[in-house]
């Protein structure tokens with residue numbers, strides 16, 4: 314069984330298409346949230362996901378602000394501009410699709426949260442301290458998160474009191490058959506680890522393996538659509554830097 318794990322698609326159609334192509338045949342898709350926000354293709358990405366449909370699908374902070382479930386004042390000015398642009402493009406069907414999503418769930422003995430198990434909307438699991446604190450907030454052996462836009466793995470060994478945390482590079486494959494793990498596939502639509510290629514992961518449950526993958530996509534085409542949409546220049550520029 315092969316499961317495609319995606320997060321932080323951020324309305325980037327070209328990156329999502331590249332990821333779906335590169336992933337090949339999969340048995341299920343797990344979406345960890347932030348389908349919309351920042352990018353130029355919110356409607357296309359929502360409708361593509363609705364057509365899949367993912368076996369796990371979470372709402373992220375950008376999804377919730379775009380539908381008015383959280384206050385836009387939580388965002389910095391650039392994210393506010395992109396969110397207002399996004400909100401104006403969503404129909405009542407798109408809004409209902411996003412409103413129906415949980416921010417945390419648990420399926421088949423695995424926990425899922427957009428940010429962290431303890432604060433699924435806003436917290437970043439981005440170092441060993443935040444990982445260590447979060448292992449106390451879920452019961453299952455494995456937890457998948459997104460939100461940081463950086464592929465990573467945190468591990469808590471049997472009897473261990475402190476978690477190890479490390480960012481993952483392209484083509485890193487981890488055996489996660491033993492110990493407890495918080496795993497992050499990185500961002501499809503707006504990577505922030507200096508590698509501008511779209512990030513995703515393949516999870517194989519038996520035996521449990523987590524593989525990070527990167528795929529190049531046509532960044533200038535997305536940047537042109539963002540310019541046509543009048544989205545903020547810094548958000549356009551960062552796609553090419555992967556930061």
Ligand code: ZN
Nearest residue numbers: 321347373460
């Ligand atoms: Zn995000």
